[in-house]
Amino acid sequence: MTAEEQKDRKVLVIDDDMDFIEANKAVLEEKGYQVAYALNGQDGLAKAFSDKPHLIVLDVMMNTVDEGFDVARQLRNNPDTRNIPLIMLTAINQKSGFPWKYDKDEAWLPVDIFLEKPLKPNELLENVRRLL
């Protein structure tokens, strides 16, 4: 896909780490995506409803250990945002197998892809392409 083809594709990144946002924004913008961001769940939800992004990248652990799960649930419960593909990011737990669950409903969460930080540029781009 060329940069031109991605021109109208909007990605919303919700993460409390400004540096993470900046790095991934650069990666996505280099490929022609439009990137919006939010630093907490509340702003993220507001931007998801107003901007109608084509895809959302969402961190789990922000102000609280499972803020991302709340956001994911609310996105899925709203008809306007229900069908937006969702990539969820965790800093721990997936690969390490550390026996700590954020949420007993984790397995039921309507998330398309779980990825673990740090995220390689290619890994992010591949998954974004897969969902769009």
Next chain:
Amino acid sequence: MKEESAHPERGIEGEEARILVVDDEPGIREGCRKILVSEGYDVEVAEDGLQGLAVATRKEEPFDLVLADLKMPGMDGVELLGKIRGHDPEIITIVITAYATLETAIQATRQGAYGYLPKPFTPDELLLCLRKGLEKRRLSLQAKRLREERERSLLEICSERNRCHAIINCMTDGLIVVNRDEQFAMANPAALAMFQMPRMPEVGTPLGECVDNPELLDAVRGSLAAEDRRYEVLSREIHLRDDKVVIANIAPFLDNAGSTLGAVVILSDITELKQLEKAKAAFISMVSHELKSPLAAIENFAGLILAGTFKGDKAREILERIESRAESARKMIDDLLNFSALEAGAVCRKKEKVMLKDVVEDVIAAQKGLADAKKVTLDTARVNCDSSIPADRDDMAKVFNNLVSNAIKYNRRGGRVAISCTDDGGAVKIRVSDTGVGISPEHLEHIFDEFYRIHDEDTKRISGTGLGLAIVKKIVDAYHGEISVDSKIGEGTTFTILFRGGER
């Protein structure tokens, strides 16, 4: 026994037998004494009844046997021996009489004398009579000891039983005993409370009817069903209705032949342990997250510079971010070590009289660069020169450094940080106020939690570990101080610490 018969003169309980001779005739008195002493006995003599009684009833060194003349001036032999026996019922008394008649002999023995010795008597007759008497004394003392022992052990058994009962009933661990058919045998009150049983079930009731807990029933069944479980204790976590968790240790109850009679279940409440485990896991996940975030950012940025995504001035700016994230990861580790030392109470404090003015001066010097960069004024006009507290200087420096650096970082550009220390004689009050964005009530209640940080547009570029205020709180707590926070959105935040006199 053998030893005693081999040395008949050795009397009672391995000691020399003690013998008292009471006779008003010096010949008999001394004659007896000589014979008995030569046989190895411990002998005393008395001249008449009154003296005899006084010697016989002395507290120290009781006599085993008394020989007394029947006819004596004052108190006669029968009366004397009666009184001595009243004093010591096990003592052996023998009557010596020159007027030996069947009648007097009968009278004396009827009144409790062991025997009589008619005058004149040969040394052998004396010794024979004496040995018989001492043997009787030995046997009756032994009988008395056995009787006492039996009574004592009966008492002990009774009190032992009560004690066991009391101990089992007082145990905070629950105890349930079942037979091999899973029928209830006994339980203590702690077990009844754990399973919310209103009363003690009847012996023989199926356990399933007493306890409504499938996990316990399953575990008991498993323990009873297992083969050769002589050394096996089955442990199982059991969840109770009131969200408590107990660990059930189930041991088989075996007879001498090794076959199962039933099972003993000990239930220990591990709810707190479980909560601690959870808190520990949460803490580790927090720490890993907080440490991974800066490292992930550094990795990302470095990768993008290498890939050429960031070039020129932008790349330089990103390198500065990398440097700052690395620094924050390093500071986080410092804070973590600090925090965990405080948490473990493993901090070695050197208490001295700390002049707060000096501490504030040092902190101002350390934070000046940060303040200047944000054009924040540091106001120390209200730092009372005389305020001092007994404390470790490093602790006070950490408190001020954390509060002041927060007050600068979360301030607006060109804002003001006011530091004040006042001493009203009884208490020292420390205040750090800023003119920043303020903290909303929902965040305010978590502000002293470890790793709690507020993430929004206002704070997105502020680096921190989320441990600063938790460390401040821990230090203030260690000095029995109080810390409070007051904040108005858009106006600023004030932290107040109070160290009262005496305990600090």
